Every structure is written in C-alpha cells, then in structure tokens.
Amino acid sequence: MSPPRLRFAPSPTGYLHVGGARTALFNWLYARRHGGQFLLRVEDTDKARSTEESTRAIFEGLHWLGLDWDEDVVYQGANVARHRADAERLVANDHAYRCFCTAFELDARRKQAEATEGAFKYDRRCDQLDRAEVARRVAAGEPNVIRFRVPEGRSTEWNDLVHGAISFPNKDIEDFIILRSDGTPIYNMAVTSDDIAMGITLVMRGDDHISNTPKQIMLYEALGAALPQFAHLPMIHGTDGKKLSKRHGATAVADWQHEGILPQAMVNFLALLGWSPGGEFNEVMGIEELIAAFSADGLLKKASIFDTKKLEWMNGQHLVRMPLAELGPLVARKMAAAGLATEEDLAARQAWYHALLELLRVRSRTVDDIVRQARPYLVETVTYDEHAAAKAWKDAAEARALLAAAHDTLATGAWEPAAIEAALKGLAEARGIAAGKLFGPMRVALTGEANSPGMIDVLGVLGREAALARLTAALNDIDRRTGLS
RNA sequence: GGCGGUAUCGUCUAGAGGCCUAGGACACAGCCCUCUCAAGGCUGCGACACGGGUUCGAAUCCCGUUACCGCUACCA
16 A cells, blocks of 8 residues: 555644644654655635734644644645636536526525525526526626536445544535635635645544535545545534633643643643543653554544643653753743743753752643742742741741751751751751751741752752851841841 | 534543443542652542343444534635
C-alpha cells in the first residue's frame, strides 16, 4: 500500500482552537505513524472572514505543538479556477445543471415550505429547462448557479474509520449548489476538488462534517476520482457539555502557551481526548511514544469534555520529566519577562539555576508556577507574606530568640547540607523543640512564605551570606513589629 | 420538523457475550511519608441512560424510548 496522504484544512477565521489542534494532531500522528504525508491547506475562500493574522496564528500554533507539515502550504483561494473548471466539467458530464432561481426566490420558497410541511428541498425546476433555453439565458447574461444532480434511487454510504458504516438515502439530499453565480465554488466543491488534486487518501476531520460527506462522495464519483477513506472525529466540549467557546476560558492553544503549559503536555493531553491506545497504559507519553502507539482503531466516537485540571496535572508530569537543559531557557524567558532575572545571569550560574528548578518543578503544574515560586531566591530582599509572618512569628520573643540562635549557628561550621542539617537539628534539640518549630519561623525569614522546599534545600540555594542577611533582616522586622504594637 | 451521529464513575477512559463483585487516570476525601508545601505510596467515594428482546449467560448483539450533539445557506 502506498503511503497515506492526509491534510489539516483550517479556515483562517480565528486562532488555532484546541479542537482544531487535536484534529491536526490526529492527522499528523497518523501520517507519521504510517510513513505518510501530512499536508496543510488554508481554506481562505471566505474572503470576508479570513485574515492573514489568523493564518499566521494557526502556523504558530502548529509550530509550537511541533506539528510540522510536508510540502508547501496550499491556499484554497489560489485554486478557484480549478474548482470552477471542475464544476463546469460536471455540467458538461451531465452530472450538474445550471439553476437560475435567485437566492431571494429560494429564501421565500424555503420559508413557505417550512411554514407548511416542514423540510424544504430544492424542487429541481431548473433541471426541467431545455438546453436551448438554458443557452439563451446564459447568453443573455442571466445570473445562475451550478447545482449537482443527486442520483436518485440509492443511498450514499461509506465505511468511516471511526464510526463504521454510515449511510444517507439520496432522497434526503437536495441538488446542492456547487458554484455560486459569481463563479466561486461552494465549500463541498472546493474541498473535493482540492482533496483530489492533493492526492489525499484519508480525510480525517471533525464529525460536524459527516453530513457533508455524502455530497463529497457523489462529487468524487461524478468527477471520476478514487474515493479516499474518511474518519470523523468527535468534538471537544466545555465543562458544561456545550461546544467549546470563549465562555469556557482558554480555548486557543496560544492561551495555554501563555498560561505556562508545555507543548508536549498539550499534545499528550489532546491525544488522549478521543483516542486511547487501549488496555492499561501509562498516560504520560512523549511524542515518539504517541506516534508508535497511534492507530485509527483507538479513535473514539464520543464527544469529550476539555478537563483543565487534568491538563494541568499532565503538565506537571511533563515538567518533572523534561531535561533541565530544555526547561531552563523556557523558564528563564518568563523570569526575565517578570523582571526577576536576566537570561544571561541565569545562564551564567547554570548549576545553581538548575538546582533551583529541580526544587521548584516538582511543586509546580505550570511554568508560571515555577516563576512565581522562584521569586524569593532571585530578589535581593524578601517581602513577608503577612499571614505567614503573623503565624510563624506569633510569639515574637520566642521567634526572635530562635532566629538569632539560627543565625549564630549558621554563621560558623561547614556550609554543606549534612553539616547544616546536623547543626540545626542540634539547635532545636538543645532548645527542647521539634525541628519543625525552628524551621517554621526560619522559613518566613528566608523566603517570606509559609511554604517552600525543605529548609536545608532552601539554605543551599540561598547560600550562607544571603541566609544570614535575611535572618538579620527578619530580626529587625520583628523588632519593628513589636515596637509598633 | 427532517436527516445523521453519540450514550460506562463528576471528567478522560479500559471493556469487542462468560475473565466484571465493571479496571485505570484526573478531581475529591482520608491515611502514610514529613520541617511547611508539593511529589510519592496506600485506602475510600464513585458509572454500564431507560425499556424490551436474542442467549444457558449482555456493559458488550438487536429494536424502541429518552437525552445530548451536528447538518439542514449562492458559510466553511
């Protein structure tokens, strides 16, 4: 079997939505798994809604996710001449005919029909016109569209890769328009013409296209082209079960990128929405594992809900697994943006920086979480969280004594984890308290926060000089507080 | 309305007639670990939409109902 050719065909009318991203991902995964090609086609025939900015956003989103495409991007708008030629060919073939009914008339008839019997279906009146009259009206310059003549007395069916057999009785499908009166193609015509021209062998798209499929199949047949396979993916909904929209918060992949979600986590999460490798498996997978495991058999039929919590958990898993060499620059960029450090500075003390990341990433779910928690270790002086200070330094005299003792203990001796720990535990024991009673006040003094990595690790990252300075600053702050009260 | 699609814990899913007392993951709760917070480990809570068939036996097959989603444009 020759390698499959798939495509992702977004219309550039917005940003790259997570639903679109997943459709792209599945197409990409299938192509990569089977050694085929993954093509990109921008469906920009709707000039009113398409924008260059949107096209760029889609490219960027795909690029961020690591979904690279083969061959040049196809712009549908560049192919209207072929679309029109194909439509005209169908007229010549007798598979389509010219219709002179105006949009206005059609609209009136449709309203009429809906008011009385319900469903409206084009009555084929223009198909009754004789050739001479059609020729005369065309020659007279009367506007007309081209309609496809739907074959009677049969059904159009296909074996969908995700849904199995799907069948539509042709009698339920009206003679649909394929070319507008201004000579531009209607969606189904453009798509079919392009998919044939691009040699697409598997059309994988959202299941909102299921009812377009019989029309496209008829077009393939009338055009004498080989049918591709079809796979219709379920939709992604918001937490309320409705179609994902702005109301649900972040829906564009770029939004998640800005929230500090890793592309590999996004890909991993999206892959598992609507697809499963089957059986028991580890859900945290890298892109190579996804490619190796991907198969159309695992595609699910049911629409799924985008669960932000799970995405964040997934991100945390990837955060811990990824190489520091890769995580470092990523976080550094955000730290620089937050004004906490410069990328050059962090690169200059890489060993220290990596040790810090190692401490923080296990406590984070997003890149932004890391940046937030890194603050105390990057700024000159800490700002105390009032709740934390009030609690840890509740007994000012005791806290003062403890911090002063800690300062003296840390001022001498080897600056090395085991030694520091032994010294501090010794101090706590000497004062007859649990180590935690000592670490609590120290934690606020050193980080300003109620929570932080282990005390010994914090001291290690801070270094003796900064640690002593902060202990002294805390002593002064406590004095200031008691002076005020 | 017509046509098409879908239906397992709150969510993502495993399950292809007996392995199901329905498994895993997220979330939630508790416990353990522990200097706090995480991470990790353990435990708990929690589902086959409903009704009929078929079968010795159904979450799995068939029919119907219900609910939800999509399409029903000279939009894509």
